[in-house]
Amino acid sequence: MNYLRIAFLPAVLIAPALADEGLWLFNQPPRTILRERHHFEASGPWLEHLQKASVRFGSGGGSGSFVSEDGLLISNHHVGADAIQKLSTPERNYVRDGFHARTLGGELRCMDLELNVLESIEDVTARVNAAVPGGADPAAAFAARRQVIAGIEKESLDRTGLRSDVVTLWQGGAYHLYRYKQFTDVRLVFAPEQQIAFFGGDPDNFEFPRHDLDICLFRVYENGRPATVPHFLRFASAGPREGELVFVSGHPGRTSRLLTLAELGHLRDQALPFRLQTLKRLEVLLGNWSARDEENARRARRAFHGAQNGRKALEGRLEGLLGPELLAAKHRAETDLRAALAGRPDRAEALAAYDRIAAATKRLAAQAVRHSLWEGALAFRCESFNLARTLLRAGDERPKPNGERLREFSDAGRKTLELRLFSAKPIHTDLEILTLADSLTFLAGQLGVEDPLVRRVLAGQSPRRRAAALIASTNVRDVPFRKALYRGGAGAVSAAGDPMIELARLVDSEARGLRAVAEEQQEILHQAHAVLARVRNAVLGTEGYPDATSTLRLSFGVVRGYEEHGRPVPAFTTLGTLFERARAMKHRSPYDLPDAWVKRQTRLRPDTPLNFVSTCDIIGGNSGSPVVNRAGEFVGVIFDGNLQSLPWDYVFEDRQGRATAVHAAAILETLDRIYRARDLVRELEHGRRPR
């Protein structure tokens, strides 16, 4: 299939007129655009090399790339922080203090980190759609689609041994089968101190100029030894120049550029304000708990930063939606398409599709809060509930035929599920009680204590007491207990009578009911968006890319500064400007530098580039993506976008919007001169471990 670029983009939003937009599929790369605009030939081998050197964290929690044939990979500190946190204790606080394994033996195995490398893509659209009977009601259509997808995935897994995911593209316009090589023995090699990885903290987050060494290094192992990987990126230590063409290969999580006016209106007026409310609530809760005690702060750090980061990102997106330009442009685009359809036979079908999308959006909006609370488990924010629900549902789902299960329990996803479920990661009861009590309080405030299900959930206790009692009495934090219940199935789960699992059971009927409605409406949306994609393509046809789906995409752009408030913002910051900023901010947290940096400052060349911006199209999930040059060499690693890039969720523009990366030169120089990591520097320079 061949889909158009976002038709609604008005020229005013695109400056220069030919924006380097796009989150391109590796099997449908923008060859023509690259050739005509940048005189670059994206050859098959060039693409395959970049694809197979790229790494996805888990099912979509960030990106990375191999940088040595010995399985060494680089990503962001904030992408690796989850794994680093799980390896940390109050005494060995690797998130705060950093980590460096000076020998292979010192590399630390992560507890539940799964990495995926994309091996192949196959278009299975025809097979998926053929399995859905014409005229089936949405529930039946959803069930049929789920069944055929689970079957395709299982068949591929059995045949190839590779992780096999059918991905829904174009909001339902196409279905591609992605096969991944999975790595589950991943070891931590190097991480800097969080202070320098996240220098400037929340205030500087999404801002530019920026000064962060937001990197960390892992190594994949097979059979207890470093894996030999056939594709890795060679370090180009000079990095990119101003104006140079660069590429980003990574896993953008989700964009909403093809949504209709009705869907964006719902995001603007309801969905984003609600999510922001919950994020700000969490930020206040964790921020104040962290301020009470250093160990609290260590335990809550990841969740706290996640809440801050999400809040700032969503505020930027909401601001984009609240500006008059974005929705007005979408309105014009829809009007134009409707006009262009005049007299065509598929006009009625397209108009009906718009109406069905609006109706389904309204239906979803009507149950959105309850869905978030019960099925989204916002009412039960804690690891213990998540584990309890997984055990409960695993017991109920696994005996069913593969194609009839909830998606997360399909055979193809089993390895991933079990890795997470049996993780020995630390779970802190005080933090569990804190977040569960707060989310139960939120539940009461949203639905009222008189709601019959709320009343049963609280069981006559205050949220705080109920949370404390649940966390104290559940056994789900015990890994052998989880293994026994998972293996024992529904009978064992029932027999255990675990209070948290019984809470999950209490709300399961309500939660599943809300999910079923959501899935039906999603099916309606998929079918309607497939119609719109088809008619747009027929009317305006040009090559394009689907919205992001946590799958591998190729972006391209140039290294370029921009103007803000009438002043130029240069494309690069340097190690020198880092120290200047720390001084200007009086070294107050979060502008304080690690001791090693203060002590060894004079060894650094102040003009070494530290961070840089480019016009490459990215979104959340691209964190850790390699930035490569025409030769396919590593010149940097994406870790952020600026504030003006936040509305890229809905529309790309590169007048001011920029992707932010750590520069290759700063990585080599600081590994060498601050961290004395000579072996790592040599491995990066030569693409293999020193022997």
Place this chain on the structure above:
Amino acid sequence: MNYLRIAFLPAVLIAPALADEGLWLFNQPPRTILRERHHFEASGPWLEHLQKASVRFGSGGGSGSFVSEDGLLISNHHVGADAIQKLSTPERNYVRDGFHARTLGGELRCMDLELNVLESIEDVTARVNAAVPGGADPAAAFAARRQVIAGIEKESLDRTGLRSDVVTLWQGGAYHLYRYKQFTDVRLVFAPEQQIAFFGGDPDNFEFPRHDLDICLFRVYENGRPATVPHFLRFASAGPREGELVFVSGHPGRTSRLLTLAELGHLRDQALPFRLQTLKRLEVLLGNWSARDEENARRARRAFHGAQNGRKALEGRLEGLLGPELLAAKHRAETDLRAALAGRPDRAEALAAYDRIAAATKRLAAQAVRHSLWEGALAFRCESFNLARTLLRAGDERPKPNGERLREFSDAGRKTLELRLFSAKPIHTDLEILTLADSLTFLAGQLGVEDPLVRRVLAGQSPRRRAAALIASTNVRDVPFRKALYRGGAGAVSAAGDPMIELARLVDSEARGLRAVAEEQQEILHQAHAVLARVRNAVLGTEGYPDATSTLRLSFGVVRGYEEHGRPVPAFTTLGTLFERARAMKHRSPYDLPDAWVKRQTRLRPDTPLNFVSTCDIIGGNSGSPVVNRAGEFVGVIFDGNLQSLPWDYVFEDRQGRATAVHAAAILETLDRIYRARDLVRELEHGRRPR
């Protein structure tokens, strides 16, 4: 009239059974209880002396007391902080660094601080109720009541020259006329550094043990000279002992102990969750803005701390309401009262009153969000809007007869209104834009951008741009402009065409409409609560006190520690335990001490009491209230309650709930040895300035 104590309090909530509960009226003091339980005779002169030595900040923003015949008064740093902030600049940051006038000439005149001293109370219930025609509909009844109240106030003002406020007590059961001597020339004498006034910051707020020197000293002037005040409290430098009977005289703002089950359910399920949402939103906004820059932090400090303090207080109140005991007890009390009414002629009237309260609560709840946004101006959070609306409404209201105006424009309140409206306090445009943009965004998220009035408010711009444009173009921050418009009346206001005033005009019809509905429902509530008060009194009759109304009240209790998690919490902290806590928290902010304290630590006696708790009944607004002994001497100043006291809004219990005060001994010792304020120490010791 004679009202009962809170009938619904079950014995289980009161331990010991005879709790020292009550926010007693000075004209209906608990003489019998004090005599029988504490063998204390509250004589008329004793009460009059305490009453007239007590001071109210503004119309209810805190409490204080005279401590020298030369007009010196003591309150909390956090009560005085608003005035101190207005006197501060980036170069002279008195909030952060403290202030000490070593001579009279150095005392700094506050910009818009009004202090009130209660001179007399008169029961005007009969006159108010006689003016309301029997059978009048709520709107007419409200108008009649407003008119008679305004008339009584005006008449009293004209006759006595004293500020005259008719106060609604017992939720409508009684109306008393309070007359105050007003002081508007108030000068700052002393304030410690915020670090020590608010040591432990938000984490320690509402906690105990506590270690704050939360005091500041002002002096009232008349005719350019220190006022001579006939009543002031003598300092008892030894302070109170464990178990000693003490009294608190202050201005508790508002309690809700007489509300019905329906009203408390609304608070629990809607009102408090909504207010908490807005407070957390503000806390995130101001906290992050403050983290960017020291000057930002200085500008936002007061609002930021207010948001944090409000959030923590409301969370404690909500937790009380979400516990099963409180509402169950209220339920039992209502059931008991209904049962006790069986066979009585007033039974039907009482049951109808409950129904009317429930119906009015529902009606208020239905418009609560819109009321908060439009009439409560939550959609326009900035000083400029408040000033603009005051100018607009002053123009419209002042030509009306006194009794028909919105209450805040009555003749009796004119002096207070003008003091505020013409204040030269600094208003920071960056902070104005920040909070206005955020609140416009909140508005859009609450009502949706498609709401016609929201659309007109945003005028086709994003909230941020709209806010920036409004703040940049309005002239209301200019005092002469405000004076000209106020004096010029509605014509001058219209002619000015000021964008912010025109925004206030745009929403004024909607806002006034919502207010009118709220006032009608409030009238229904007043009438119904008057019925309930009457029948409860007839059935269960005992002496009691009305809910708090920002008017002077007397509390009593004993200095006593409590038990928490099975461990005793002693009643006192000391200067020694302060330094221990700072060390235990590694002197990290907010546990860092001012330089002078670090330097002069050795001069202090470590066993000097710093803070102490008592069972005195208090609530927000009591901050700054003097704690006095049987002799009526000053032994401390209230500045907080512990977490367990937060539900006192709804029900008093003193098993763990405590009021927290700064001890007189610590005040004298630190003024002497840290601040070298010998003259102040002598003035406090002798009750007059050294001559």
